[in-house]
Amino acid sequence: MSKVKTGVLLVLGLIWLAPIYLLLVNASKSIDGYDAKTVWKPGGFSLFTNFGDAWNKAALGETLVATTMYSVIAPVLAVLIGAAVGYAIVVLRLKHGFLWFVFIFGGTIFPLQMVLMPLFTGYADTGLYDTRVGMIIVYTAISVPFSAFVMRNFFTGIARSVFEAAIVDGGGLFRIFRSIYLPMAGSALAAIFILQATFIWNDLLLGLTLSQSDSVRPIMPALTGLQSTYGGAALPTVLAGGLLVSLPTVILFLAAQRFFSRGLALGQF
Amino acid sequence: MRNRAADRTGARLAPVFGLPAAAVVAVLLYIPFLWTTYISFTNYDGLASPVWAGLANYKAMFSDPDLTGALLNTLLWVVGLVTLPVALGLLVAVLTYGHKWGTWLRLPFLLPYAISGVAVGVIWGFVLQPDGALGQVLGFFGLPGAHAGWLQAGPGNTLMMIVAVTWQAAGVNALLFVVGLQSIPGEPLEAARLDGAEGFSLFRYHLWPQLRPITTVVIGLSIVASLKTFDVVWVMTQGGPGTSSETLALSMYKETFVLNDYGQGAAIALFLSVVTFAASILYLRYQLGDSREQG
Numbered sequence: 001m002s003k004v005k006t007g008v009l010l011v012l013g014l015i016w017l018a019p020i021y022l023l024l025v026n027a028s029k030s031i032d033g034y035d036a037k038t039v040w041k042p043g044g045f046s047l048f049t050n051f052g053d054a055w056n057k058a059a060l061g062e063t064l065v066a067t068t069m070y071s072v073i074a075p076v077l078a079v080l081i082g083a084a085v086g087y088a089i090v091v092l093r094l095k096h097g098f099l100w101f102v103f104i105f106g107g108t109i110f111p112l113q114m115v116l117m118p119l120f121t122g123y124a125d126t127g128l129y130d131t132r133v134g135m136i137i138v139y140t141a142i143s144v145p146f147s148a149f150v151m152r153n154f155f156t157g158i159a160r161s162v163f164e165a166a167i168v169d170g171g172g173l174f175r176i177f178r179s180i181y182l183p184m185a186g187s188a189l190a191a192i193f194i195l196q197a198t199f200i201w202n203d204l205l206l207g208l209t210l211s212q213s214d215s216v217r218p219i220m221p222a223l224t225g226l227q228s229t230y231g232g233a234a235l236p237t238v239l240a241g242g243l244l245v246s247l248p249t250v251i252l253f254l255a256a257q258r259f260f261s262r263g264l265a266l267g268q269f
Numbered sequence: 270m271r272n273r274a275a276d277r278t279g280a281r282l283a284p285v286f287g288l289p290a291a292a293v294v295a296v297l298l299y300i301p302f303l304w305t306t307y308i309s310f311t312n313y314d315g316l317a318s319p320v321w322a323g324l325a326n327y328k329a330m331f332s333d334p335d336l337t338g339a340l341l342n343t344l345l346w347v348v349g350l351v352t353l354p355v356a357l358g359l360l361v362a363v364l365t366y367g368h369k370w371g372t373w374l375r376l377p378f379l380l381p382y383a384i385s386g387v388a389v390g391v392i393w394g395f396v397l398q399p400d401g402a403l404g405q406v407l408g409f410f411g412l413p414g415a416h417a418g419w420l421q422a423g424p425g426n427t428l429m430m431i432v433a434v435t436w437q438a439a440g441v442n443a444l445l446f447v448v449g450l451q452s453i454p455g456e457p458l459e460a461a462r463l464d465g466a467e468g469f470s471l472f473r474y475h476l477w478p479q480l481r482p483i484t485t486v487v488i489g490l491s492i493v494a495s496l497k498t499f500d501v502v503w504v505m506t507q508g509g510p511g512t513s514s515e516t517l518a519l520s521m522y523k524e525t526f527v528l529n530d531y532g533q534g535a536a537i538a539l540f541l542s543v544v545t546f547a548a549s550i551l552y553l554r555y556q557l558g559d560s561r562e563q564g
Contacts, residue, residue: 005364013377019392022402039402081289088286092279100287107294111497111545113521113538118301141297144290173282202385204500220387242391246384253383
């Protein structure tokens with residue numbers, strides 16, 4: 001029985017790895033050496049040349065800088081804002097706290113499609129369209145509800161006496177938040193950060209809608225641009241681009257697997 | 270006495286800590302939500318003022334052949350994603366759970382999950398190109414379809430994209446099912462084993478009933494994800510050829526930002542929201558229930 005199990009898993013696993021194999025092999029072929037008839041055969045190693053090509057043709061350098069900014073700054077802001085509201089509701093016992101919570105967490109229920117058009121027109125009117133600040137604001141906003149959800153749950157698990165003792169010691173509310181509650185929440189903050197950073201890194205729809213120029217556009221819309229412009233002509237370049245933009249999330253995922261499963265179980269978007 | 274002092278200090282400043290979250294959510298999510306809802310009942314091109322149109326946009330959604338096509342494709346996505354990746358995820362979870370090398374044997378399935386929808390689209394667009402990798406494998410084994418244009422006609426193109434997303438999503442479902450399996454108490458299972466239950470009957474009568482809560486979560490997440498399907502389709506076919514592989518999420522984008530029919534786009538968005546909301550209730554009920562028990 002156990003052998004059958006292992007056998008089934010190995011066969012399925014190999015099928016699952018096949019597209020990754022094809023990606024690696026063909027992203028490594030030189031553009032001249034690529035032949036649609038021999039995609040299964042390895043041949044040559046021009047991976048870094050192809051990386052360079054993708055980098056230049058899709059202006060990946062600039063978009064990489066922008067996307068990294070979005071994927072770091074927005075989740076940091078969201079984590080702080082979420083922690084603050086969690087602190088207000090659970091620790092400070094905000095009046096009607098549960099209503100506040102429902103209102104904020106309610107932000108996750110409608111699909112992005114529901115806010116795209118008003119954001120587009122609103123951004124155009126306020127001069128936020130196609131700006132890095134605008135992208136950071138919108139990515140922060142969509143990350144806040146989930147962050148508030150996790151932080152509220154996390155703070156619920158901390159004994160009230162911690163807060164009472166801190167008050168007796170004469171700490172101000174901001175100081176108690178900054179130097180007691182935030183440090184205690186380290187692992188929860190990290191989990192939210194990783195999940196939201198990945199989500200932002202992989203976003204296509206908001207980037208497509210709210211940005212245009214190379215210096216603002218996130219990396220996924222840039223990759224789709226590369227594909228439609230250089231499609232059939234230079235498949236190794238496109239594949240190398242796909243591989244390049246996937247590396248950060250794959251590495252992050254492998255390093256922080258348990259955060260992902262936990263976050264998913266919490267109902268990520 | 271301490272308690273009261275702490276409560277009083279806390280209550281005074283509490284709104285200051287709560288306000289940023291509420292403000293950001295209100296301005297960037299709720300107000301746009303209300304605006305889209307209003308626009309869905311109007312004709313609006315983004316320039317002239319919106320003109321009240323009642324249910325016209327909704328009627329169009331269910332009578333315009335392009336949009337009903339997108340509706341059917343979206344339904345196909347829902348059915349596809351609540352069956353294929355869920356069944357495969359369950360299979361992988363049950364086979365790897367308790368296996369000596371379980372963690373390693375699960376890894377091939379988890380890897381695609383870490384890849385973005387856009388990159389998945391790029392990879393599978395490549396695999397499925399005419400006479401591409403898949404065609405060559407089929408040809409090698411003498412199977413039909415070696416020269417098929419996988420993405421060139423509906424509903425085949427939608428089915429192949431469902432396969433691509435199955436490749437991406439099965440691993441996460443496996444991970445969630447493993448979490449579910451871990452929560453099943455071991456002793457009744459041992460007793461069942463001693464009574465001679467094994468293989469499929471052990472699964473059918475002892476594991477499967479206990480997996481019900483996590484199955485609800487997995488199916489709920491799958492429905493929500495399938496309704497929002499956008500990036501893989503955008504990369505692989507852009508909804509084409511024609512509109513043969515459009516999903517509602519993609520039609521919404523096209524109506525609004527390509528055809529400037531903001532009202533129609535808004536109606537599609539609202540319809541999607543209502544369905545997503547209904548699906549979310551399915552699994553949110555379980556999750557909020559869980560967190561209350563823990564907290």
